[in-house]
Amino acid sequence: MAERFEIVEKAVLKMLEDKKYATLRDILVTMNPSDVAGLFDGLEEKQIPLMYRLLPKELAAETFVEMEPEAQELLIRSFSDNELKEVLDELYVDDAADLVEEMPANVVKRILKHADPEMRHSINQILRYPENSAGSIMTTEYVSLRPGMTVGEAILRIRRQGVDKETIYTCYVLAKDRTLIGLVTVKDLLLAEDDEDKIEDLMLTNLICVTTQTDQEEVARMFSKYNFLALPVVDGEHRMVGIVTFDDAMDVMEEEATEDMEIMAAMTPSEKTYLKSTPFDLYKHRIPWLMLLMVSATFTGMIISSFEEALALLPALTAFIPMLMDTGGNCGSQSSVTVIRSLSLDELRFSDIFRVMWKEFRTAILCGATLAVVCFVKILLIDRLLMGNTSISLLVDGVVCLTLGVTVVIAKFVGCSLPLLAKRLGFDPAVMASPFITTIVDALSLLVYFMFAKTLLGL
């Protein structure tokens, strides 16, 4: 797939350079707008308006929506007023609102000047909602019906109004004051026995809807739970203000999963794709967490310093520090990532905390015992016999493996409970992933290690 696209990309570039515009146009019109938009990524700045003008009007507008903001800005600056108006007329309101959000102020001014008054109003309305809310990702273009209409009248209305709507397949039934009272699908309308049936007899009334303030993550979860094509968005008085469509929910799902992964790897989430990010962008998103975690490692340093004498007496103990720390970190992150993901898929609630802890405890005992036994044998065979490190007595081996077992239990306990607590306290549980867990588990495992060493080895 990706390889085939690279071939097309090269052919298009060649044709553009050879000025074979007619052939190029014939190829472009057979392609999907998303793929055409992908081609623009590989062009030089001055080629972008050139190729864009080869596209027929409708394909041009559909392609425009799918393009990267940089190319969109460049095009808008090169558009005549008429060209700009043509593109804006073809855009759905939510795409226009996204565009306005991405563009610099002077471009926004020009866009709003050339949008028709109704669209300008809708754009302003959408932009007023908080970022990441249902209001900010909805579109205000949907088909609304009245309860008293017949099926025939409803179909007629869809035929008249449908061309400008993002989806016609779910239609919303509104009372006179625009409160949402039901929905019918086009399937219901087409399969209705009689064209004279009333909408109010046909409509579904056990509605699932969100408000303009609902978090987009919650909206995406509802899509994946209920398999809707579109979800109605209402205001505080249950008046219908827009719909979120499944394609926007898919984008949100992808975005939220990416965000979770970034936070789990100790980065501030970024909206730019990797290849569009400058090293300084990456630096800004990464350095605060690195700094915080580095400074908090001071504690592990302090613990080691305070046991310096014991280590001096038995230097072999030092060699096992990385293994103990890493295994603890891995165990902790297994538990924390599992819990974080279950929380974000809504499979877990805070009230499950004791079930989770009990399950993790039993898992930890199994993992800890297995690892301790394997480690004991490994140290005996490899470190002591094979490498001839005679300072590792059976008792030392025992201390290391006992520490390992206890560390696993501590790590799994910390790993499963911190994300749940974070959620309870209103923080993003994803913060409590590997890096933080590792830092905490490091300190605890070293404490356990030296405690056992002092007590059992008498150092």
Place this chain on the structure above:
Amino acid sequence: MAERFEIVEKAVLKMLEDKKYATLRDILVTMNPSDVAGLFDGLEEKQIPLMYRLLPKELAAETFVEMEPEAQELLIRSFSDNELKEVLDELYVDDAADLVEEMPANVVKRILKHADPEMRHSINQILRYPENSAGSIMTTEYVSLRPGMTVGEAILRIRRQGVDKETIYTCYVLAKDRTLIGLVTVKDLLLAEDDEDKIEDLMLTNLICVTTQTDQEEVARMFSKYNFLALPVVDGEHRMVGIVTFDDAMDVMEEEATEDMEIMAAMTPSEKTYLKSTPFDLYKHRIPWLMLLMVSATFTGMIISSFEEALALLPALTAFIPMLMDTGGNCGSQSSVTVIRSLSLDELRFSDIFRVMWKEFRTAILCGATLAVVCFVKILLIDRLLMGNTSISLLVDGVVCLTLGVTVVIAKFVGCSLPLLAKRLGFDPAVMASPFITTIVDALSLLVYFMFAKTLLGL
């Protein structure tokens, strides 16, 4: 949301215990099938068939699809032959195939016995495709049209056949030999000017389709790229065999993101949800990776052992080992997770490897320099002045910070290149996430540390 659901759950349980069946039924019929299915999770075994029989026929079937396999099995065992037939008649073929896959052999036998011959054939067909392929998640129920039909005839056909199809909104135009030649949407049909227009003049012919063998991850990516409601699935001869609908693609997206996160946290992906997994399930998915990573930490131990004398001369060096290892690990996992996610969203290809390395190198220089400077000052102020650790000379401080800077560069380099190499070699890049990167970076950073210590401090 979750809290409101808990209240409903309690009320339902109470009504069931108090035998207020009529009231309970009145409440259940107002609910969405997914939510009703959620209620069954909280019931005892003997209550499940009881509550299920309260549901009206259609809601019962829709709820059945959304239930957990355990409850489905229990119900099927309690069904009379007639009841089973009724449920099966209401199921879409892809849901029936999923059901057959989940159930034990004797239940499957009963299901296939009572499914009508056409459904039995389709189920068998779907089950023949490899797991995680487009064929395994498709449904064979779609609306097909002929190119010579008029718009009016097409709408009539949809009205006649539509009730059993998972989606009617995208209809596929097939030639006589069942090869796919085009598609029309119900929107196109409804908005057509004239009922006598021919389908072949209206249909879209630049089709995007997948084959039965296409990986489901690729299918999900195409949905999120092209915003389709459904994607046609063809066989090797371009004959149409089924469709994948957006709701299945959403499930795949979620599943794949979860899988990536699990692999990144050193676990074998599991199909069961967390609360359904026994500690032994969790153990099986976690222990192999823990063991592998523990054993590979032998190398770090060996490196430390071979520098035992140097550490004995200047024990203060040991205290910085955890900080160096953790920072290296964090830097590496930032880079690897970013690259892994970009790969799985198709934003990066292997051919970008030099761009990625150059970008990460510059980011690493920025991060490394900042961390080294901050660390230098921190050690000076906290460890040396505040804690009075006089064995940390300025030169020792310098060695630690120089190591830190170099470790950051190595970590980012390893972190960004290994996932790309893994992808190139046909492995899942997600394996090259934090745990593996950490193990490798640990060893490298210790080598750098001791090398600098030996050269600069003359140990």
